[in-house]
Amino acid sequence: MDIYYQTFWIRDWQVGDRTPAAHIIRSVLKEYGLGWEPEAADRDVLEVEQFYQATGGEFWVIEQQRRLVGTGAYYPIQRGQNAVEIRKMYLLPEVRGQGLGRFLLQQLESTIVTRNFDQIWIETASALREAVKLYETSGYQPATGVETERCDRVYIKFLKGTGK
Template sequence: MTNHYYRDFLIRNWQERDRIPAAEVIRSVLSEYGLGWEPNGADKDVLQVEEYYLATGGEFWVIEYQNQLVGTGAYYPIKRSEKAVEIRKMYLLSSVRGFGLGKYLLQQLEAAIASRGFLSIWIETASVLAEAVKLYESNGYMPATGVETTRCDRVYVKSLMTNFY
């Protein structure tokens, strides 16, 4: 990914120096919604971005505002279906929500995923993350089954094949 700007927000590739700030953004948003930070479980990938994302053909992006990390978004290939990815770690601090950044980030992730030839996108989330649920449902993600992450109770899928007709 080359750097993207959305208003005053810089969306760029993760770098090693982002490890702790990115983890802190995610931990903060989870705690805001009463969800636990799981460094040895569901959040292990944030601390091991090289292994989970970069080495598998995925990407991990961070969002900066005035040189501070304010959000994250990532995806990596999965085996749920042929040429599938899972969007993960899409978190924005409360101070930067409501500006359309989440929708823009989702669209940029989808464009990157489609450009790499993937055919479907999976997302797991929790019902308490109401804004996220609304974002996914209003952008063509369909409810599915097979939640794999303990703190999540919803899974969605979106087919990219319709974009090629």
Template structure:
């Protein structure tokens, strides 16, 4: 993955990104009064190779002026048929409000669809109001079965495969 949105580079995570990516996530969680859980909900960002890359997922970082300012990834889950969960979609406050979140979500969805997945699940917290608005305005439907302690919302989106559209 190597994509540009305005002055932002979205690229594949590299081993040297582990601390910077973790700091972005920890910082955004703290901004909203949510705790950093390195042994729980946030273990995946410390073990990207095991949790994302080895399972058939992807993990990306967003760079602006050579600094990591955001993250996003997905990996396959057993929750549904050909399903993935989008995880760790976080942007620092300085890069919000320019359409980057929507662009990142679309890029993730495109990558997921290209790999033949059919369902995308997302867990979030109501306090992350911008995220909730982003998901709801992009076709994610409320579902049940939250699995992450700090989250109180779960959404699902069904992708139409290319074969379904007759193309």
């Protein structure tokens, strides 16, 4: 999978991306005063093969000039009906404000639709203000049942006319 947006290359995660991807996520969490949880909420970043590749999900990285600058992923979940959860959408500060986050979300959604899922769930933290705004302006509806300790918000989007 190769997708291009401006000067960015969105591609499938490779084994050599494990440490740089974890560093991006850890640094963005720290920027917003949130903790890195390698034994809990962030374990999936360290075990992409188990959490994404083995379950039918995908983990993407974003490169700019041969440097990783962001991540985005999804995997199937038991919550809801025929559902996935979008996870690990993180961008370094220097690449924000260029429409990349919205583009990444749209690409994840398009891929999820082609895989015939009916619902997309997202958990996030109120501290991640830009992410909350992105989800709320992209058709995600507030829901209940936060499962991750660090997160205090959960959203759902119904695909293909399901739900509402």
